[in-house]
Amino acid sequence: xxxxxxxxxxxxxxxxxxxxxxxxxxxxxxxxxxxxxxxxxxxxxxxxxxxxxxxxxxxxxxxxxxxxxxxxxxxxxxxxxxxxxxxxxxxxxxxxxxxxxxxxxxxxxxxxxxxxxxxxxxxxxxxxxxxxxxxxxxxxxxxxxxxxxxxxxxxxxxxxxxxxxxxxxxxxxxxxxxxxxxxxxxxxxxxxxxxxxxxxx
Numbered sequence: 001x002x003x004x005x006x007x008x009x010x011x012x013x014x015x016x017x018x019x020x021x022x023x024x025x026x027x028x029x030x031x032x033x034x035x036x037x038x039x040x041x042x043x044x045x046x047x048x049x050x051x052x053x054x055x056x057x058x059x060x061x062x063x064x065x066x067x068x069x070x071x072x073x074x075x076x077x078x079x080x081x082x083x084x085x086x087x088x089x090x091x092x093x094x095x096x097x098x099x100x101x102x103x104x105x106x107x108x109x110x111x112x113x114x115x116x117x118x119x120x121x122x123x124x125x126x127x128x129x130x131x132x133x134x135x136x137x138x139x140x141x142x143x144x145x146x147x148x149x150x151x152x153x154x155x156x157x158x159x160x161x162x163x164x165x166x167x168x169x170x171x172x173x174x175x176x177x178x179x180x181x182x183x184x185x186x187x188x189x190x191x192x193x194x195x196x197x198x199x200x201x
Contacts, residue, residue, distance in 0.1 A: 039097055048099065118147065131184050135181075153190070
């Protein structure tokens with residue numbers, strides 16, 4: 001089971017490692033923590049299957065949804081530092097958490113570059129791996145829309161990019177943890193979120 005710690009502890013390092021403006025990062029994390037508390041106290045029942053939630057209970061699901069949105073918001077600031085106008089465009093860009101089955105739960109990509117029109121899906125990994133998985137429905141959406149995946153490796157503050165052409169050639173396997181088919185991605189080149197020390201494996 002993945003350990004879930006408070007967002008301030010987990011992500012305070014992004015100010016230095018990613019170059020996120022500290023007051024901006026603090027605002028993102030405090031907003032997320034406040035929403036987490038509010039959502040945990042909300043007794044509105046979830047009508048979303050554990051299959052869709054990948055077997056997570058209500059509290060784990062809420063934590064992970066907000067966690068992903070922290071990364072999306074941090075990335076818009078990170079892209080802005082690189083003079084790119086990237087904004088959130090996913091179905092959850094309003095930060096509301098859906099509790100009703102079938103309501104607005106889609107595989108729409110997370111981010112869009114307003115100048116190029118490129119759509120970007122952000123994926124995180126809490127450990128360095130030889131290969132990474134992306135769920136088939138999300139991968140199919142990326143291929144269809146001509147987008148790309150930005151995999152962020154949190155322990156090393158590195159990332160790699162997978163574009164639709166490469167994803168289209170990836171093998172499909174069944175992931176028992178998610179109970180879903182997934183594309184298998186083997187990274188070829190990594191970049192530092194801080195912009196230093198590109199490396200190849």
